Amino acid sequence: MxxxxxxxxxxxxxxxxxxxxxxxxxxxxxxxxxxxxxxxxxxxxxxxxxxxxxxxxxxxxxxxxxxxxxxxxxxxxxxxxxxxxxxxxxxxxxxxxxxxxxxxxxKYLVMHGNVVHLEIHGQIHRLLLCGHSAVGKSSFSAYLINQCNACLVADDLAVFNSQGVVCSGSPRLKIWQDVSQALQLDEAELTPVRPSVNKFDWHIGERFISEQASVDLVVLLTGDNENTVEIEEIQGVKKLSPLQNQIFRKEFAKTAGLEKIHFILIGKSFGHTPVIKLGRPRSSKILENFEKMGKALFTYLTNEPLGATRDKS
Incomplete structure (x- = not known):
């Protein structure tokens, strides 16, 4: 059955x-x-x-x-x-x-990234977090959900329909053991992704939302910074190549002859969407790194420090 x-x-x-x-x-x-x-x-x-x-x-x-x-x-x-x-x-x-x-x-556009909804002062910011494998997309998403009251829409695959709207995934987030420990997550909410791998499904529960909507900011995570966090805006046509590089299994899509439809869908999904680079420090202090990244992101979105908007009550 x-x-x-x-x-x-x-x-x-x-x-x-x-x-x-x-x-x-x-x-x-x-x-x-x-x-x-x-x-x-x-x-x-x-x-x-x-x-x-x-x-x-x-x-x-x-x-x-x-x-x-x-x-x-x-x-x-x-x-x-x-x-x-x-x-x-x-x-x-x-x-x-x-x-x-x-x-x-x-004919969907599948990006290799996470989507989270972040509410600040009653305004929802819908973020697409992208970047190369192991740069920390799911880890930073976990931080925003755990520390900043964000909600998960999709993990690992961000799927956009023909109207440029992101479709929700599953109410679980794949995170490594060291990240779950740094965030002090409840072990009852964690199950192994697969045997013999120190990676877990974090069961988000009510912190998952299935609302379908367009994103209003693309965040390209990079791991190039030593111990600082920098935000760089990407303007105009310069956005195209970085966005195309985030298509899931880009080489598969190219071989299947999907480049033209993806070019159109990228325009519909992100033509008027700001794109920024957010550098992740290389420090081994996981929580401290995320706090620096979170502060930079909140400042970009609101011109206020992170501490002014955090509320875990």
Whole structure:
């Protein structure tokens, strides 16, 4: 029996349980099936790497020791787990490395980033936090949620529809153990993302919102600073290249011939949206780094120090 889940604006009917939000009153857009997947990609697909091949409607991926996946005609994902694989790891790749390219092929714009809503003096700021892998997108999101009363909209994948509106993800945030300890998170709200990895799903609960809306600030996180935090605004057409670099699995989208539609969607989603660079200090003092970044961000948004708006009551 399939379970129906809603995530990123589509309904998934899955033959195995997922950690995404359940729905009962909507018809599925995508079917996830446990089925045989060939060990080699179909010959008509174009190779992206030794483990991935793609067209504009199909996608084959082999994650060694986890599973093979085949996306067929934009509405079916066949999954064949390896015999020793755990289903948490299978789900992790399914909802990220597989669903991300599929949503791109379905003419959504998928950015590699997090979306949070930050309310200051009654005004909501909808932020897209982007940057290269391991720069701290989820970690800084966790800080804003834990310390500054922000709410999560999406983690890791930020999916925008044809109107430039971001679609909500799942009420959990993937964070490393050292970050959870620095923020003193409740261990009861944490579960391992997958076995033998010091990374956890932080179950956000009521700090998650499913409201769909456009973002009003793009924050490109960088890790170039020694012990200071700097904000740099990117103006005009100079925004285009940095934004294109944040497309999830950009090389997959290019191979699938999606560059033109993504150019249009970037314009719709961010044409009038400010873009800034926010440098993350290299210091090992995690909480101190985030506090400096938070202060700089709040000052940019409000011209007030962070302490004037923090309220955890």
């Amino acid at each position: 399939a379970h129906n889940y809603e995530i990123y604006g589509v309904v998934l009917a899955s033959e195995f349980e997922l950690k995404a939000p359940l729905v009962t009153d909507k018809s599925p857009d995508i079917h996830i099936k446990l089925a045989n997947v060939e060990s080699a990609p179909p010959s008509h697909l174009e190779s992206v790497s030794a483990f991935a091949s793609i067209s504009n409607t199909q996608f084959w991926l082999d994650v060694p020791n986890i599973a093979r996946f085949f996306v067929a005609d934009l509405d079916t994902i066949n999954v064949q787990p390896y015999p020793t694989a755990d289903m948490d790891s299978v789900e992790l790749y399914l909802l990220g490395a597989v669903l991300g390219p599929l949503m791109n092929m379905r």
